[in-house]
Amino acid sequence: MNKVSPSLFYRNFHNRSYEKTCEQMRNFTLTRNNDTQDEVWFLDHLPVFTIGKLGKLDNLLAHTKIPVVHSDRGGDITYHGPGQLVVYLLLDLARRNLGIRQLVSLIEDTLICLLSSYGVCASTMEQVPGVFVGRKKIGFLGLRVRRGKTYHGFSLNIDMDLSPFKIINPCGYKGLEVTDLKSLGKNTEMKVVLNDIKSILNLKLGKLGRIA
Numbered sequence: 001m002n003k004v005s006p007s008l009f010y011r012n013f014h015n016r017s018y019e020k021t022c023e024q025m026r027n028f029t030l031t032r033n034n035d036t037q038d039e040v041w042f043l044d045h046l047p048v049f050t051i052g053k054l055g056k057l058d059n060l061l062a063h064t065k066i067p068v069v070h071s072d073r074g075g076d077i078t079y080h081g082p083g084q085l086v087v088y089l090l091l092d093l094a095r096r097n098l099g100i101r102q103l104v105s106l107i108e109d110t111l112i113c114l115l116s117s118y119g120v121c122a123s124t125m126e127q128v129p130g131v132f133v134g135r136k137k138i139g140f141l142g143l144r145v146r147r148g149k150t151y152h153g154f155s156l157n158i159d160m161d162l163s164p165f166k167i168i169n170p171c172g173y174k175g176l177e178v179t180d181l182k183s184l185g186k187n188t189e190m191k192v193v194l195n196d197i198k199s200i201l202n203l204k205l206g207k208l209g210r211i212a
Contacts, residue, residue: 011041019069022072032090038090038091042194051071053074087154115131130171133179137177138157
């Protein structure tokens with residue numbers, strides 16, 4: 001008999017402070033037990049630059065009034081803001097029989113599958129995490145694992161002000177260009193993208209989840 005994958009509990013937020021959200025994710029991860037249901041959080045952040053554990057402040061190229069926050073996720077510097085869907089995965093890897101590399105591939109495959117459904121041909125690039133349309137990055141990921149449990153996750157640019165990306169080396173790569181669905185001629189609403197990602201994650205991670 002095949003073992004049924006643990007279900008997912010989905011939470012939807014809006015205009016969330018990055019620092020407050022990170023604190024909540026850490027608390028959830030450190031206090032969960034073997035019976036705690038895995039959760040997926042969908043949200044958008046107020047404008048913020050975040051720098052991962054191994055990131056360098058040198059990759060911020062100009063003074064800015066946008067807050068700059070050091071994060072405990074993987075990766076280097078990136079930007080979050082309105083019009084970008086952020087998806088945080090609070091998962092028990094062992095319970096789902098997943099390794100971190102498998103999870104990264106699952107995230108990238110999810111975004112590629114999603115974009116393909118919108119008529120956008122996307123792909124990965126060797127040694128550069130994330131998802132690209134041509135040479136422009138549209139999907140970003142950064143994870144943290146504590147005691148075999150993940151938090152942080154991935155983001156997708158939908159319809160946002162891309163200008164803040166011009167004052168950083170996105171993900172630590174000089175000259176890396178970014179794009180969003182609107183720039184690609186796809187006028188897809190955030191709630192539609194959210195529901196489509198939810199459907200794909202349900203297929204890839206297992207049993208249908210509940211929504212908060």
